[in-house]
Amino acid sequence: MDTQTVCLGLLTFGEASGYDLKKHFEATLDHVFATGFGSIYPALAALAEGGFIECLGAEGEGPTQRKVYRITARGEEELKRRLATSQPSHKLRSELLALLYFSHLVPPQRVAELLDERIASMEAGLRHLARSGCPGEHRWPGSVRFVNGFASALIEAGVRYMKDHRHLLEQDRTTQP
Amino acid sequence: MDTQTVCLGLLTFGEASGYDLKKHFEATLDHVFATGFGSIYPALAALAEGGFIECLGAEGEGPTQRKVYRITARGEEELKRRLATSQPSHKLRSELLALLYFSHLVPPQRVAELLDERIASMEAGLRHLARSGCPGEHRWPGSVRFVNGFASALIEAGVRYMKDHRHLLEQDRTTQP
DNA sequence: CGCAACATGTAAGCGGTTACATGATTAC
DNA sequence: GTAATCATGTAACCGCTTACATGTTGCG
8 A cells, every 4th residue: 555556546536647646635635645746656657557557648748748547457456456455554653742752851832832833734634624525516435535534533633632731741841850 | 853863862761772762662652653673773873873872881792682871961962952943743644544545446344354453453552552651650741641642532533433434434335436 | 492572783675755857837 | 027836757865664683581
């Protein structure tokens, strides 16, 4: 389950360019599986090389023009195989939490700033997900709603916890271990 | 905020060997910032090289014996500098959620198995945190309780969401996009 | 006697991040 | 005109993961 596989999966929802896939990531998946152009474009090239996707003739010549890809039958089989056999990980990696573990060595004002910033960015993410989640245009499949909802639930829990327990980081400042 | 900095920070809690640090990670930090021996030992070597920590004479000769480290004054300054200046990230990376995004291509039985496994492992993590959280031996500083509590809150929210919404992954199976 | 836990390290490989490079089109 | 967005790609770097290699101590 690397970026390559996820790109392959996204193409089961319809034809798309690398840029389109990035937009799709930003709309929903980025909250649980972030990816940049530097991963997407090589992934598409490798998938095309393997015959798992095909490029519907680049519109216009040169390296600047839009290249739309479609998944092939072989690609769908490969995707199903990968989805069926991988042992999917699930990890939080938070430099912020690691830093706060040592908040007794950080100026209180900076601790407060870091928390404020994170809460603000989480709340922005929440609003962003709420927008993506009800586009009216077409109903998302249950799987997509599940993942969006999961991200929302986790972010919400994080925000609530930070607001309710940040006082823990302001006490014990005088007691050196 | 890489493994090196976190190791440096953990040494502010007292002298420790690489193995001790790994145990400390496993007890609490692993839930928000996982690390293996392959990161810890090189990190300690580099920190010692830079004069940020010092090795209290290895007990016994050869490469097998326990090597206990202590943070130096220079190390504490460096740590404070790093904690004060870094822009700490905070990211979830879940191959599981990415996979479930395409659950319309996964056998229902496997979806159920994956969810059951993840829920079980999360509940195990919760029990593990509860044990580490009240050791009776000595009261943890507020910062550590904050991080432990955050991890617990997030895992709990994840478990609850998965239990309450897994039905979303079982519908829409017949409707192909 | 064997197994688990203790204890330290190296090296290859993989994959994500970031910076760089380029250029077209659209809106103000 | 000029800034933002659209659009594709490469290459270096960095750090984590994994496998390997080795040896001791304590328990049943």
